[in-house]
Amino acid sequence: MTQHRNPSSREHPEKPERITRIWNLLEEEGYVKRCKRIASRRATEEEIALQHKKSYVDRMSEVSSLDATELQRLSHSFDSIYLNSHTHEAALLSLGCTLALTQEVVEGKVQNGMAVVRPPGHHAEHGCAKGFCIFNNVAVAAKWAQIHYGVKKVLIVDWDVHHGNGIQHMFEHDPTVLYFSAHRYDYGHFYPCQPDANYDAVGKDGGAGFNINVAWNKAGMHDGDYLAAFHNILMPIAYEFSPDLVLVSCGFDAAEGDPLGRCCLTPAGYSHLLHKLMSLASGRVVVVLEA
Numbered sequence: 001m002t003q004h005r006n007p008s009s010r011e012h013p014e015k016p017e018r019i020t021r022i023w024n025l026l027e028e029e030g031y032v033k034r035c036k037r038i039a040s041r042r043a044t045e046e047e048i049a050l051q052h053k054k055s056y057v058d059r060m061s062e063v064s065s066l067d068a069t070e071l072q073r074l075s076h077s078f079d080s081i082y083l084n085s086h087t088h089e090a091a092l093l094s095l096g097c098t099l100a101l102t103q104e105v106v107e108g109k110v111q112n113g114m115a116v117v118r119p120p121g122h123h124a125e126h127g128c129a130k131g132f133c134i135f136n137n138v139a140v141a142a143k144w145a146q147i148h149y150g151v152k153k154v155l156i157v158d159w160d161v162h163h164g165n166g167i168q169h170m171f172e173h174d175p176t177v178l179y180f181s182a183h184r185y186d187y188g189h190f191y192p193c194q195p196d197a198n199y200d201a202v203g204k205d206g207g208a209g210f211n212i213n214v215a216w217n218k219a220g221m222h223d224g225d226y227l228a229a230f231h232n233i234l235m236p237i238a239y240e241f242s243p244d245l246v247l248v249s250c251g252f253d254a255a256e257g258d259p260l261g262r263c264c265l266t267p268a269g270y271s272h273l274l275h276k277l278m279s280l281a282s283g284r285v286v287v288v289l290e291a
Contacts, residue, residue, distance in 0.1 A: 003086035122164035160251025185215030223269030
């Protein structure tokens with residue numbers, strides 16, 4: 001996953017150091033020894049196709065064989081995407097590791113865990129890459145758990161500072177998946193700049209009422225704002241929904257000091273949010289790194 005890098009800029013915000021620094025810190029603090037390590041694996045084409053069109057899966061499988069000019073042309077056909085010859089392999093591992101952790105949790109081998117993976121996934125749509133995201137890791141994991149393990153109801157919580165357009169679109173008709181996103185909206189001017197990231201997008205048809213957007217219209221949201229949204233909006237609905245599994249699209253770009261998100265969530269704030277989610281689904285929580 002560290003071989004996927006922007007060929008034009010080593011300082012692109014979605015860079016390999018995002019996961020190597022997390023991993024190094026986990027080792028320094030002794031968490032790697034204290035936790036169970038789950039073997040990495042690649043996702044299969046059949047697994048990817050649970051949420052992505054075959055034509056897109058086939059298109060991305062050709063990336064490793066393209067030359068620099070072809071890679072640039074393909075990346076420019078998407079929104080905010082870069083590609084290199086290692087992108088497809090990294091995306092397979094990112095999704096595969098997410099599924100490996102999900103399997104351990106639903107089989108009861110571990111209570112919960114975190115997948116430190118990249119590239120991220122929540123912007124990826126059925127038929128295209130978008131916003132640094134290649135395959136929609138969390139969306140595929142939700143559907144995969146339902147199909148292969150009979151998980152009936154899944155709660156997806158997305159606290160990335162950007163709206164998870166891909167996840168919303170994949171489940172907006174589905175009443176078995178409750179999607180909650182707290183993100184900057186800025187009256188439609190914050191990425192991905194889509195009107196259905198607003199609070200009035202609640203799902204469609206049978207899925208109406210199962211999509212919740214807390215759309216901040218300014219920067220600077222802090223621990224108290226997120227805790228209020230969880231306490232007053234998410235948790236009462238989540239208790240009634242009673243999920244069998246919780247998946248977290250865990251972007252840290254709402255953290256204090258992030259130059260793009262410009263919000264003020266602290267490590268203690270994230271801890272409180274996660275602690276609340278641990279009270280659901282008998283503690284079966286899968287946290288997946290986003291941006």
